Amino acid sequence: MIRRTPLAWKNLVHAPRRLLLATAGVGFAAVLMFTQNGFKNALLDSPIAIIKKLDCDLVAVSTARYMLSVDQRFPRNLLRRALADPAVDAVEPVLIERLLAQVRVAGHPARAIRVISVPNSPGWLDIDNLEKSRAKIQPAGTALVDRQSRVEYQFEWDANGQPKKQVVELAKKRIRLVGTIQLGTDFANEGTLMVREQAFADYFPIRGSGKPLEVVDVGMIRLKGDGAPSPEKLAAVANRLEALAEGQWVVMTPKQLETRETEFWKSQTPVGKIFSIGTLMGFIVGVIICYQILYTSLQDAMPEFATLKAMGYPNRFFVGLVTQQSVLLSLFGFIPALIVTFGLYWSVEWFSGLPMRLNVMRAGMVLLLTTAMCLTSGMLALRKLLRADPASLF
Incomplete structure (x- = not known):
C-alpha cells in the first residue's frame, strides 16, 4: 500500500519559526474578530437580560416604548382590567426609573442608575439572590444593589461581596444598601438598584405626574391552566388585552419582546x-x-511545484494542496486565539459587567470566518502557480 506524503503538513511544519509567526498572525486576526463579535453580542444580549428574568406568559409595554430604555409607560389600571379576562390568572407590574434616579456615594459625584421595583409577590423575577434577599428590603429606605454595577459608582464591598455600611443617596435621599443581586449592565444602564414598589412613591414622587x-x-x-399555553392561546389573549385600550399598550410573549429589542439594537x-x-x-x-x-x-517551494507540474500534476492537485494548507493554518491560529478569547471575555465582563458570552455557535462562526480568511488568501497566493508555464518557474 502506497502512502502519500502529507505535503500540506510538511510545508507548514518544516520551518517551525515561520509556522509560529504564521500562527500568531492568524491568531491575531481571529482574536480581533472574536473581540468585535463579542462586543456586538454583548450589545444584543445585555438589553434583553431583564426580559429573560420575567417569569410570565405575556408581557405588556407602552406602544411608545420602542426599546426598554425609553421612559414610556402605560396606566396601571390596564393591568387591573386585564384580570377580568377569563384566561388571565394573575398580573404584576414592574416599575423602572432611570431619568430621576441619581445615586451618590458620599465623597463622589452623583451618577444615573437604573432602579427596578421588586414585585409584591415572589416568583415573578428570576434574578439571582432576589428572593433570598426579599426580607432585607422590607424596611423603608433600603435597596439591593447589582454586584456587577460599574466601579465608577464607588460602591464599597466587604470580603464576601456584600455592600459595606456607607453613606448613599438616591434622588438626594438617604438609602441603605442591604444586599446584592446579579443582573449585569448594558449599553444604556451602568448599574441597578432594586427596591420595594412603595419606594418609588418615596424617592420619585413626581413620577407619573404625581402618581x-x-x-x-x-x-x-x-x-390560567397547567403547563405552557399554546401559541394560539397566547396570541388570542394578547389580542383581547390589546383591544382593551387600543394604542396605549402592546401585549406579546417575552420571546417576542426579546426579538423586538434585539432587532432594534441590531438594525436601528x-x-x-x-x-x-x-x-x-x-x-x-x-x-x-x-x-x-x-x-x-x-514562493519558497516554487521549484518543487514546477517539477511536479512538469511531471503532469494537474492544477486541481495544487488547489487541493493549498486548501489543505490553508485549513491547517486556520486551525493552528484558531486554537490559541480561542484560549486568549476566554481570558479576554472574562476580563471585559469582570471590568464592565457586560455579558461577554461565548458558546459553540459563536465560536463556530469565528472558526468559519478564520477558515474562509485563510482559504481566500491561499487562492490569491496560488494564482501565479496556476497560470505559469512549468519552465518559467525554475
Missing part, C-alpha cells in the same frame, strides 16, 4: 453596524496577513 405607582413600565401576565442603532464593520475589518486584516504567509511559503 408614581399608577404608571407601569412592564406588565407581567400569567394565564449605529453601534451594531460599527461592530459588524469591525468584524469585517478583522477579516480583511487576516486575509492580508495570511496572503503574505502563504505567498512566501509557495
Whole structure:
C-alpha cells in the first residue's frame, strides 16, 4: 500500500519559526474578530437580560416604548382590567426609573442608575439572590444593589461581596444598601438598584405626574391552566388585552419582546453596524496577513511545484494542496486565539459587567470566518502557480 506524503503538513511544519509567526498572525486576526463579535453580542444580549428574568406568559409595554430604555409607560389600571379576562390568572407590574434616579456615594459625584421595583409577590423575577434577599428590603429606605454595577459608582464591598455600611443617596435621599443581586449592565444602564414598589412613591414622587405607582413600565401576565399555553392561546389573549385600550399598550410573549429589542439594537442603532464593520475589518486584516504567509511559503517551494507540474500534476492537485494548507493554518491560529478569547471575555465582563458570552455557535462562526480568511488568501497566493508555464518557474 502506497502512502502519500502529507505535503500540506510538511510545508507548514518544516520551518517551525515561520509556522509560529504564521500562527500568531492568524491568531491575531481571529482574536480581533472574536473581540468585535463579542462586543456586538454583548450589545444584543445585555438589553434583553431583564426580559429573560420575567417569569410570565405575556408581557405588556407602552406602544411608545420602542426599546426598554425609553421612559414610556402605560396606566396601571390596564393591568387591573386585564384580570377580568377569563384566561388571565394573575398580573404584576414592574416599575423602572432611570431619568430621576441619581445615586451618590458620599465623597463622589452623583451618577444615573437604573432602579427596578421588586414585585409584591415572589416568583415573578428570576434574578439571582432576589428572593433570598426579599426580607432585607422590607424596611423603608433600603435597596439591593447589582454586584456587577460599574466601579465608577464607588460602591464599597466587604470580603464576601456584600455592600459595606456607607453613606448613599438616591434622588438626594438617604438609602441603605442591604444586599446584592446579579443582573449585569448594558449599553444604556451602568448599574441597578432594586427596591420595594412603595419606594418609588418615596424617592420619585413626581413620577407619573404625581402618581408614581399608577404608571407601569412592564406588565407581567400569567394565564390560567397547567403547563405552557399554546401559541394560539397566547396570541388570542394578547389580542383581547390589546383591544382593551387600543394604542396605549402592546401585549406579546417575552420571546417576542426579546426579538423586538434585539432587532432594534441590531438594525436601528449605529453601534451594531460599527461592530459588524469591525468584524469585517478583522477579516480583511487576516486575509492580508495570511496572503503574505502563504505567498512566501509557495514562493519558497516554487521549484518543487514546477517539477511536479512538469511531471503532469494537474492544477486541481495544487488547489487541493493549498486548501489543505490553508485549513491547517486556520486551525493552528484558531486554537490559541480561542484560549486568549476566554481570558479576554472574562476580563471585559469582570471590568464592565457586560455579558461577554461565548458558546459553540459563536465560536463556530469565528472558526468559519478564520477558515474562509485563510482559504481566500491561499487562492490569491496560488494564482501565479496556476497560470505559469512549468519552465518559467525554475
